Amino acid sequence: MKEKLTRSQERVLHLLQHHDHAVSAQDLHSELRNSEKSVGLATVYRSLETLKLQGLIKALTLPNGETVYSVTRADRHHLNCLNCGKSLPIDSCPIHDLGNQLAKKHSFQIYYHTLEFFGMCSQCQEESQ
Ligand SMILES: [Zn+2]
Ligand SMILES: [Zn+2]
Structure with missing residues (x-):
């Protein structure tokens, strides 16, 4: 790959x-x-x-x-602000176990996964009010 x-x-x-x-x-x-x-x-x-x-x-x-x-970054997920482009990292991976389960179930070797959340950061929300 x-x-x-x-x-x-x-x-x-x-x-x-x-x-x-x-x-x-x-x-x-x-x-x-x-x-x-x-x-x-x-x-x-x-x-x-x-x-x-x-x-x-x-x-x-x-x-x-x-x-x-x-x-x-390896297994890092973010809340992405669509307005200013800022990315807030999430501390832990919420789908780590899911990945392991899927890998096992489908005998699939997972190299990486992506998971992103999109919306508006608190700063941009304040500015838009
Ligand atoms: Zn923002
Ligand atoms: Zn992850």
């Missing part, structure tokens, strides 16, 4: 790992441009697409049409 990452994919992934909030492809692109080896925007998009397919990152589309990206 895991293919070896190219240099630009690795750089995009590392950059995302340094952010604790979701960032857009444009933001990543301009951050990479400030470093000595720049990466084209098309390459950033391609890298993001590959990383997403490998389950290493996740994409979230905001109401303004902008797509923001953040890393998926």
